[in-house]
Amino acid sequence: MSDNGTFEPVIVGFLCNWCSYRAADLAGTSRMGYPATLRDIRIMCTGRLDPTFVLRALQKGADAVLIMGCHPGQCHYQEGNYKAIRRFVLLRRTLRQMGIDDARVQLHWASAAEGVRFAQTVARVTEEIKALGPLDWPHNWPNEDPYALQEANS
Amino acid sequence: MSEQEKRVGVYVCHCGHNIAGTVDVEHVAEWSQHLPNVVISRDNKFMCASTGQEQIEEDIKEFGLTHVVVASCSPHMHEKTFRNACARAGMNPYLFEMANIREHASWVHPNDRDGATNKAKALVSAAVHRVIHHEPLEPMQVKIRPETLVVGGGIAGIQAALEIADAGYHVYLVEREPSIGGHMAMFDKTFPTLDCSACILTPKMFDAGAHPNITLLTYSEVEKVDGYVGNFTVRVRKRARMVDEDLCTGCGSCWDKCPIKVVDDVFEAGMGYRKAIYRPFPQAVPKYPVIDVENCTYFKTGKCRMCEKVCPTEAIRFDMEDQYVDLEVGNVILATGYKLFDCRRIPNYGYGRLENVFSSLEFERLTNAAGPTEGKVVLRDGETVPESVAIIHCVGSRDKNYNEHCSAICCMSSLKFAHLVMEKTGAQVYNFYIDMRPISKGYEEFYHRILSEGTTFIRGKVSEITDAAHAPDEEGKLIVVAEDTLIGKQRRVPVDMVILAAGLEPRADSQAVGYMFGVGCGDTGFFTERHPKLDPVATATEGVFIAGACQGAKDIPDSVAQGAAAAARVLGTISRREVALEPVRASIDESRCSGCRICNNMCPYNAIDFIEAEGVSRVNPALCKGCGTCVAACPSQVITGAHFTFDQLMAEIDGILVDVTGEMPLVTEVI
Ligand SMILES: Cc1cc2nc3c(=O)[nH]c(=O)nc-3n(C[C@H](O)[C@H](O)[C@H](O)COP(=O)(O)OP(=O)(O)OC[C@H]3O[C@@H](n4cnc5c(N)ncnc54)[C@H](O)[C@@H]3O)c2cc1C
Ligand code: SF4
Ligand code: SF4
Ligand code: FES
Numbered sequence: 102m103s104d105n106g107t108f109e110p111v112i113v114g115f116l117c118n119w120c121s122y123r124a125a126d127l128a129g130t131s132r133m134g135y136p137a138t139l140r141d142i143r144i145m146c147t148g149r150l151d152p153t154f155v156l157r158a159l160q161k162g163a164d165a166v167l168i169m170g171c172h173p174g175q176c177h178y179q180e181g182n183y184k185a186i187r188r189f190v191l192l193r194r195t196l197r198q199m200g201i202d203d204a205r206v207q208l209h210w211a212s213a214a215e216g217v218r219f220a221q222t223v224a225r226v227t228e229e230i231k232a233l234g235p236l237d238w239p240h241n242w243p244n245e246d247p248y249a250l251q252e253a254n255s
Numbered sequence: 256m257s258e259q260e261k262r263v264g265v266y267v268c269h270c271g272h273n274i275a276g277t278v279d280v281e282h283v284a285e286w287s288q289h290l291p292n293v294v295i296s297r298d299n300k301f302m303c304a305s306t307g308q309e310q311i312e313e314d315i316k317e318f319g320l321t322h323v324v325v326a327s328c329s330p331h332m333h334e335k336t337f338r339n340a341c342a343r344a345g346m347n348p349y350l351f352e353m354a355n356i357r358e359h360a361s362w363v364h365p366n367d368r369d370g371a372t373n374k375a376k377a378l379v380s381a382a383v384h385r386v387i388h389h390e391p392l393e394p395m396q397v398k399i400r401p402e403t404l405v406v407g408g409g410i411a412g413i414q415a416a417l418e419i420a421d422a423g424y425h426v427y428l429v430e431r432e433p434s435i436g437g438h439m440a441m442f443d444k445t446f447p448t449l450d451c452s453a454c455i456l457t458p459k460m461f462d463a464g465a466h467p468n469i470t471l472l473t474y475s476e477v478e479k480v481d482g483y484v485g486n487f488t489v490r491v492r493k494r495a496r497m498v499d500e501d502l503c504t505g506c507g508s509c510w511d512k513c514p515i516k517v518v519d520d521v522f523e524a525g526m527g528y529r530k531a532i533y534r535p536f537p538q539a540v541p542k543y544p545v546i547d548v549e550n551c552t553y554f555k556t557g558k559c560r561m562c563e564k565v566c567p568t569e570a571i572r573f574d575m576e577d578q579y580v581d582l583e584v585g586n587v588i589l590a591t592g593y594k595l596f597d598c599r600r601i602p603n604y605g606y607g608r609l610e611n612v613f614s615s616l617e618f619e620r621l622t623n624a625a626g627p628t629e630g631k632v633v634l635r636d637g638e639t640v641p642e643s644v645a646i647i648h649c650v651g652s653r654d655k656n657y658n659e660h661c662s663a664i665c666c667m668s669s670l671k672f673a674h675l676v677m678e679k680t681g682a683q684v685y686n687f688y689i690d691m692r693p694i695s696k697g698y699e700e701f702y703h704r705i706l707s708e709g710t711t712f713i714r715g716k717v718s719e720i721t722d723a724a725h726a727p728d729e730e731g732k733l734i735v736v737a738e739d740t741l742i743g744k745q746r747r748v749p750v751d752m753v754i755l756a757a758g759l760e761p762r763a764d765s766q767a768v769g770y771m772f773g774v775g776c777g778d779t780g781f782f783t784e785r786h787p788k789l790d791p792v793a794t795a796t797e798g799v800f801i802a803g804a805c806q807g808a809k810d811i812p813d814s815v816a817q818g819a820a821a822a823a824r825v826l827g828t829i830s831r832r833e834v835a836l837e838p839v840r841a842s843i844d845e846s847r848c849s850g851c852r853i854c855n856n857m858c859p860y861n862a863i864d865f866i867e868a869e870g871v872s873r874v875n876p877a878l879c880k881g882c883g884t885c886v887a888a889c890p891s892q893v894i895t896g897a898h899f900t901f902d903q904l905m906a907e908i909d910g911i912l913v914d915v916t917g918e919m920p921l922v923t924e925v926i
Contacts, residue, residue, distance in 0.1 A: 109370075111915055113908065119795065126329045129358025137370030140377045140911045141359060143330070145839065145899055149883025153901075157908050162915030174766075175775050175783070177795040178882035179859040188887070213787070220363070239916075 110164040110230040112223075114141035115150055117181075120171035120212050127216030135220040136227045139167060146170070147208075148181025152192040155206055159238050165205045165230045169222070172210040182210070204229045205236060256321065261387045262294045264320040265379060266311060268302035268327035270357055277361035279372045283326065286376055289919060290383045294318050302327050308340040315344035322386040326354035326379045347391035349838070349898060354378040373921045377911050380919070384910025388903040394835035397877060399485040400585035401829050404429065406477055406768070409437020410456065410811055411803025412590030413463050414818030415825075420468035422826050427582050428463060429491055430473045432521060434539035435460055437592050439811060441522060441616065443623035443630065446671040446810075447693075447701035453625070457538045464540035472580065474545055480587075480771050483877045484798030484834055489582045495575040497532075497546035502570035505542030509562035509571065510534065517550045524595075524616040527627030532562045532571075537625065546571075586798045586825040589782060590818060591768060593804040596651030596658065596757040603719045604650065604755060610635045611733060612720060612753045615668055622675050632679045634752060641751035644676045645735045647717050648688040652758030652808075660779050662758035663808040666692045669756045670702055673710040684710045685748055687717050687737050695812065713748070715740045720753055759808035772799050773860070773880075781807045792821040796880070797836065800824055839881035839898045845871040847893040854885035854894060 116122040122143050128135065144150060147170030155166045168189065176182040189208045196206060207226055211219040267284040269275035284298040295318050299307045302325055314320055323346070325337045330353045338348035356375040364371035401424045405416045408430035416426045428435065439445075440460075442452035463469055472491055479490040515531035522535040529535070531551040534544040552559040553573065563571040598606035598614050606612045611634050613621065624630035633640055646669045652662040666688065673684045691712075693702045706712070715737040724730045725747065732749035739746045761780035762768070769776050773796035775783040782801045785793040792800045800821040803814040828834055841862075843854075848871040855863050855872060862878035863885060865871075874885075874894075886896035895901075914921045 111912065113911060122329075123331065126331060126355075126358040129329070129362040132362055132365065134365060135363055137360070137364040137367050137374045140374060140381070142381065142904070142907050142911060144883065144904070145896075146882040146884065149887050149896060149899060151887040151901070151904075154904055154908060157905060158912065161909060161912045163912060171775075177775055178880060178884065179770065179773070179775070181859070181882050181884050184857065184884050184888070 108231055108235060110138050110227060110235070111162070112139045112165045112167050112226060112230060113158040113163040114139045115144055115147070115154065115166070115168045116141050117147045117170040117176075118143055118145045119177035120175065121169035121210070121219065123213035124169075124211035124215045124219035127213065128220045129216075131216050133216055133220040135223040138227045138230075139223050146176060146178050146181035147185035148176070148178060150185055150188065152188055155192060159201070159205070159236065162237070162239055164236045165207070165226065167223070167226050168206075168208045169211055169219070170208075172212055175212060201236070202233055204233060258292075258387065261292045261321050262319055263290075263292045263322045263324060263383055263386060264311065264314050264318065265290070265293055265296040265383065266302055266307070266323070266325045266327075267296070267298045267356075267375075267379065268307070268325065269298060269300045270327060271300065274327070274357050274361045277365050277368055277371045278356055278375045279368065283356075283372060283375050283379060286921075287379050287383070290380055290913075292322075292387050293383060294320065303333050303336055308336070311337065311340045312344040315341065315346055320346070321350065322389060323351045324354060324379065324382040324386055325351070326356045326375065326382070328357040329355045329359075349392040350386065350389050352382040352386040352389065354382040373914075376921050377913060380913040381907045381911035384913075385903050385907040388900065388906050389898070392838040392897055394838050395840070395876060396833045396835055397483070397485045398833055399828050399831065400583055401425065402427065402582070402584045403825050403829075404477075404487070404489055404582060404584040404587045405590060406587065407437070407590035407592055407803070407805065408435030408463070408471075408473070409590060409592045409803060409814070410439045410459075411592070411805075411814040411818040412437070412588065413459050414815045415588045415590060415802055415822040416463055416469055417459065417466065418819050418822035419825055420466045424468065424826070424829055426469045427491075427584065428469055428471050429475050429477055430471070431476050432535065433474050433496070433533075433545045434535050434541070435463060435471065435473060436536075436538075436540070438616075440536060440538070441524065441623070442619050443626070444671060444675065446667045447697045449671070449674070453538060460538065460540040471541060473541060475580075477768075477771065478579070484796075484828070484836070485585045486877070487584050487587060487798065489584060489587075491580045491582060493578040493580055495577050496543060497548070497572055497575050498543050499570045499572050499575075500541065500543050502568045503543045504568055505534070505544070506567065507534075508565040508567060510544055512561050512565045514559070514561060515550055515552055517547060523627060524614065524620050526617050526620040586800065586828060587772060588800045588802055588818075588821045588825065589768065589772060589774065589805055590801070590803045590821075591762050591765065591805045593759040593808065594762050596760050598650060598755045598757050600651065600657060604647070604717070605720045605722075605733075606755060609720065609722055609733060609753075611641075611751065612755065615665070615672070615754060615756050618672055618754045622672075622679065630679075632676055639751070640680050641676075641682050642680075643683045643685070643750040644680075644752045644754065645685045645687060645733070645748060645750045646672050646676075646754045646756060647720075647735070648686065648756050649716070650755040650757045651760075653689060658758050658760060658779065660758075660808065661692065663692075664810045665756035665758060667698055667701070667810065669754075670705045672754055672756075673705050674708060677708055677710065682751070685713055685735070685750065686710055687713050687715060687735065689714070689716055695810065713737060713739050713746065715746070759804060762805065765805065772796060774799055774801065779807070781805060792817055792824055797834065798828070836877075837881065839896070840876045840879045841874045841881065841883065841885055841894050841896050842876070843872055843874055844893040844895070845869070845873065847891060848872055849891050851890060854889050857885045857888045859884070
């Protein structure tokens, strides 16, 4: 929450090194503005995205997670993003059962040339999360720490 | 080293006003002082300048820093710079981490000083939390084989092969067609100088064919690629020519006597014929013909063998079979060129339906002195000289329905055609263009020359080419319908001949070829370079380079330049003898691997082998490219992705949410 009481969501981003991270770089060099709600983490490929990362971010208090990679067919490791899609679909199903709105975990594509698309995506997701309001998982599920569950299972 | 003993230095860069203009840099540095393990936190006008780098080096020594974080620009910009600074002070360069507070903060939140400053803090916190989990890594050194594979023998591939061969290293040049030469061999004149294409290409083709350091593998294709930079193994299928290259002298008796005529869709663009045993063109390299078994009567009916009878050296071998050649090479250059846009895809232009609508390559053959009409520009009937000709630019290019990209050469080839048509026929020429884009050296001058020669330029996209006459002067003509946007009027221009300047597209098999070599294709389908500005010939796969029109539509001078540039990169790695590979690799803790083999099929590079004897999986570090897909997939969580480990990423997530988790608010006053 900002000082004047308006809700400013905290969105954790996972960007693949080759396309979407570079798209974010391009949005920067081209000075395309977007809301300061995204805090991004670089991974080499969306194929590296362990669903645990998403759970961890939500469990630690993020309002949403935005995963971005290369367009299907253009992954720099050929097919990592296809693997990501499959995991994403499963993860979202699980999250839905926990009552988490689909909008809170999104997967999008942006090529290294698509700075505009990147900026627009962040802006759009921000609006959606603003409309949904805070997630506040740590307080909503005080006794069910999904990360602890995951660790206990492994 | 225990967690407590880790000593982190944080450096927040102003980048002049680039960061400091929006982010409160001094405040971020001050705030970072309170992050765990941080012993020194400073701000600096320009971290990448020598003073900034020296500051890091001095602090590492003075404060005994074990890890370093620089908050400045994108790691794609300066990660190497700062890693080197750390290395100079004796620190392992992988104990460094960067926070991108310029491209990802100050430049994108210019009107939100608080938002940008808070985001910068979160990013610095993420880097600090992450970096203490970094471990020293050593780049992998691999030996480079000095041999090179060049795929595609167009002008780009020929240039690359010659550069490397001249430098004293061996090249295998693999070409799919019976001869090298590519598209350039089809042309008569080249813009903007109008010099004869064959005169400048033939000597290069000859040199490539005769060079002691070049092995030509024509009528051949790569079937399989294994290995990694420095050590690729490549299987090439050499299709059976049915002609013994050791005996054949290229005398031509066989194709003179061969009774079967076949439309030549490749070299003659469908405008002329060849025989069933043929050499695509007189200057072909190598000079030996091939038998096209699909059309040869002997292969179809078992009778004929005319060529065998007339061959003075008994070089015909009907029983020849495809051969497989295995090559070992250190580097690869892909130079597979382009394919022409198929004009049939735009039905309203009538190509394939209206006889006298020609594609640009067809016109190239028509105007070529060695072509089917011996260079006479005539209509499809083979004799009528056109009195008026329309040349349509941008066919299939710059059009969202077909290709969004500009094909870069069509304005110039259209101008070239205008000149050739006028010179050869005196016809009235109309060029329909959207924008005139003659952008390279000497091109604008060429445009002015064509303007002064009397070509009529009409600015407007052609909507239709039709033979339905509306007026007496349109009878028996092709009518080009377009809006002339300079006068804002619809125009109908009756002509005898239309030439469609078709765009350049990626080869139909570019995805498959790219896949084989680990090279992606961008939105347009052309091969993707490692960096669009700073690394235009390298690709995401180390040791695989791209040159010529396979990377994007381009003209001959640019193709030649890129061929030479790719060769220079290859020569660079050869002369280093070894390359250092980024140690971002996966490794499996075999003692904990359950042997489920899930990871085996995950790896796009087949880098994971299952060791039957031990019942565990193992990563071949030389094949692994570090994508991390297997790391995320392993159900036992026993695969570590170096530099992107589970612990590092978890810590980064915790760090990026430092305020939300309650660890530390983003406002200093509270501390
Ligand atoms: C109508 C027209 C006129 C033009 N006129 C001019 C001009 O006047 N001046 C100018 O500068 N440019 C001109 N150009 C552009 C010129 O054609 C290109 O710049 C140039 O040919 C690009 O060379 P390249 O070697 O990259 O590709 P290409 O010439 O296409 O050569 C690629 C080669 O690779 C081979 N190949 C493809 N795939 C494989 C594979 N998988 N395995 C093995 N071999 C393979 C092909 O058979 C071919 O021989 C013109 C283009 C057109 C369409
Ligand atoms: S997925 Fe993990 S446990 Fe299964 S074989 Fe691979 S490394 Fe071993
Ligand atoms: S990190 Fe990627 S390339 Fe390396 S072994 Fe795992 S899946 Fe293969
Ligand atoms: S590298 Fe971008 S999704 Fe795989």
